[in-house]
Amino acid sequence: MLRTRHGDVATPVFMPVGTAGTVKAVAHDRLETVGVQLILANTYHLYLRPGHERIARLGGLHRFISWPRSILTDSGGFQVFSHRDLRRISEEGVHFQSHLDGSRHFLTPERIMDIQHELGSDIVMAFDECTPYPCGQTDAEVSMLLSMRWARRCLARWRELDDGSRGLFGIVQGGVYPGLRQASVESLREMGFSGLAVGGLSVGEPKNLMYETLAYTLPQLPHESPRYLMGVGSPRDLVRCIAMGADMFDCVLPTRNARNGCLFTSEGRILIKNACYAEDPGPPDPQCECLTCRRYSRAYLRHLFMAGEHLSAVLNTIHNISFYLDMMHKIRQAIASNSFGGWLEGSDKFPD
Amino acid sequence: MLRTRHGDVATPVFMPVGTAGTVKAVAHDRLETVGVQLILANTYHLYLRPGHERIARLGGLHRFISWPRSILTDSGGFQVFSHRDLRRISEEGVHFQSHLDGSRHFLTPERIMDIQHELGSDIVMAFDECTPYPCGQTDAEVSMLLSMRWARRCLARWRELDDGSRGLFGIVQGGVYPGLRQASVESLREMGFSGLAVGGLSVGEPKNLMYETLAYTLPQLPHESPRYLMGVGSPRDLVRCIAMGADMFDCVLPTRNARNGCLFTSEGRILIKNACYAEDPGPPDPQCECLTCRRYSRAYLRHLFMAGEHLSAVLNTIHNISFYLDMMHKIRQAIASNSFGGWLEGSDKFPD
Numbered sequence: 187m188l189r190t191r192h193g194d195v196a197t198p199v200f201m202p203v204g205t206a207g208t209v210k211a212v213a214h215d216r217l218e219t220v221g222v223q224l225i226l227a228n229t230y231h232l233y234l235r236p237g238h239e240r241i242a243r244l245g246g247l248h249r250f251i252s253w254p255r256s257i258l259t260d261s262g263g264f265q266v267f268s269h270r271d272l273r274r275i276s277e278e279g280v281h282f283q284s285h286l287d288g289s290r291h292f293l294t295p296e297r298i299m300d301i302q303h304e305l306g307s308d309i310v311m312a313f314d315e316c317t318p319y320p321c322g323q324t325d326a327e328v329s330m331l332l333s334m335r336w337a338r339r340c341l342a343r344w345r346e347l348d349d350g351s352r353g354l355f356g357i358v359q360g361g362v363y364p365g366l367r368q369a370s371v372e373s374l375r376e377m378g379f380s381g382l383a384v385g386g387l388s389v390g391e392p393k394n395l396m397y398e399t400l401a402y403t404l405p406q407l408p409h410e411s412p413r414y415l416m417g418v419g420s421p422r423d424l425v426r427c428i429a430m431g432a433d434m435f436d437c438v439l440p441t442r443n444a445r446n447g448c449l450f451t452s453e454g455r456i457l458i459k460n461a462c463y464a465e466d467p468g469p470p471d472p473q474c475e476c477l478t479c480r481r482y483s484r485a486y487l488r489h490l491f492m493a494g495e496h497l498s499a500v501l502n503t504i505h506n507i508s509f510y511l512d513m514m515h516k517i518r519q520a521i522a523s524n525s526f527g528g529w530l531e532g533s534d535k536f537p538d
Numbered sequence: 539m540l541r542t543r544h545g546d547v548a549t550p551v552f553m554p555v556g557t558a559g560t561v562k563a564v565a566h567d568r569l570e571t572v573g574v575q576l577i578l579a580n581t582y583h584l585y586l587r588p589g590h591e592r593i594a595r596l597g598g599l600h601r602f603i604s605w606p607r608s609i610l611t612d613s614g615g616f617q618v619f620s621h622r623d624l625r626r627i628s629e630e631g632v633h634f635q636s637h638l639d640g641s642r643h644f645l646t647p648e649r650i651m652d653i654q655h656e657l658g659s660d661i662v663m664a665f666d667e668c669t670p671y672p673c674g675q676t677d678a679e680v681s682m683l684l685s686m687r688w689a690r691r692c693l694a695r696w697r698e699l700d701d702g703s704r705g706l707f708g709i710v711q712g713g714v715y716p717g718l719r720q721a722s723v724e725s726l727r728e729m730g731f732s733g734l735a736v737g738g739l740s741v742g743e744p745k746n747l748m749y750e751t752l753a754y755t756l757p758q759l760p761h762e763s764p765r766y767l768m769g770v771g772s773p774r775d776l777v778r779c780i781a782m783g784a785d786m787f788d789c790v791l792p793t794r795n796a797r798n799g800c801l802f803t804s805e806g807r808i809l810i811k812n813a814c815y816a817e818d819p820g821p822p823d824p825q826c827e828c829l830t831c832r833r834y835s836r837a838y839l840r841h842l843f844m845a846g847e848h849l850s851a852v853l854n855t856i857h858n859i860s861f862y863l864d865m866m867h868k869i870r871q872a873i874a875s876n877s878f879g880g881w882l883e884g885s886d887k888f889p890d
Contacts, residue, residue, distance in 0.1 A: 210848050211848035213829070213852060214833065215829065235841070235844065243817055244837055245819070250837065251838055252835070252838065477565070482604055483604070485596055485602065488588075493587060495558060495562065496562050496848065496851050497560045497562070499848050500563070500848070500852060
């Protein structure tokens, strides 16, 4: 259980991604109905548009987007480093150009804390350098050490800004190198964050390498505070990573795939454009009770997708988020009743 | 009051346009909440995709799209004739090419009845030729007379198909020529349709010419059955045309404008992209109680629009449809209490 100023969040928890202050295509009452307690918003995107100062003048992010429950903001590190041609890193911070209009910006760990403070996030992430895959050990070490120095600066600034009512999470880096991951965890534990996240995974590495890295990284994270695995993953990944000790997740998979016509169901992935669904009167997932599955058929969803209708993204996204949230709800029940072991054994049957 | 197999429809009524079996961007429960009793679907679009035979195999249009209330289908005349380069008209019917894939089709009045029968519409429209504007009197007369012969063929086929539980409406044509409109009305009245529609307006003519045409056409329509003004219009048009005797309307204006960021409000049209709304914390329309106005600010709606977010179309459309439906509800109340005269006098204040 996480407790934020905007309510309790049962863990393990999956956070739908609301990049620009909206979980794409879905109105907030739908998210509430599905049981979403916590969404992730992207600092980088909100900083550029509509601007954190504007959001602050409008009463902060919760009020601006009209979301009364909890919000975690990432630090923008991943986004800044994704646009590799547009940025230049120094010890002090990052110079980069906006992907929207080419305007030039300079962000430091301190400034990133200021921005997230102005947004009013419940959970704030430290600014880190997210190393790509592949990345040699020397580069990974230099980058990790920079991220650790930045983490310390984030923490120092955050203590000036916050009264302790909001969480600041540190981010473990170190690529796929056990020694670096261990050193990173040790640095961050010593600094005293309210939670730790594992970053730098799900960035293109083979999945077995991700699991190897998690196998030696997750056990080192403190058990008394949240352990957030960033950017992961498929339903199958969630089951397996929860078994390994992670208890917070975010991923664009359910929302992005929904817009591309890919539905997660208890029978596996469904590509709704496939001709076999053209006259299928059944619901997307017979075991799901979401708005989409209660009311609409695969045939209709296929039609909406083929016709390029807005409603396709809406209904598909409602279903995929419901599928993820429902799975997490059942996992929490299984953990409470000591029956989660069966989930792990049967994890092959979850969509990957 | 209209009575269909799928419920009663209070008139005057505005029908949101659901071209391809979806009122664009809005899920059906939202339409139900707003009070939509009747939607319009496009025969031409559904015939081409996903195909009326497929829809019939899936149990008809209501079941296919999961809409339990009433549906009116247009005849496709307007769409066929809109694609002027793609069609060739004969006495027998219309040869045309699909705007989707160039495939060739031949539709006759009889076939159009068959298609709407298979769709299972509650209210079926006769197949007519919709004359463009401008159109000379001779052309308008030739076209109108063809539409009248087609109307008779539609009626003959419909009597073979239907048990009388569904309505078939004839469509008055005749351009902007009083004599032609009168002749058309007389032909249709004599044939015995369950309702009449005024077609061939709102096709690019100056608005005063539309009103002139309505001023002599609407009074000739039978008062004991529905009088449907096709493709009209703005909120101001609705008030004025109701005063002239029309009691059914459809128009893409509220839905299409919503997607383009234009909101209808009690204070007039709002173009949400305008910079003046960037930090406006108020609702789109302070007098509206729709989901959008209860929860979201102009500032947030502007942000969604500028960021090209799916949710922009969703929330704007919910508001615009609510605005139209709420206005019609209040007009029905005013008519019932004999106070509609005041609405007409103040019609200038409604958005045009």
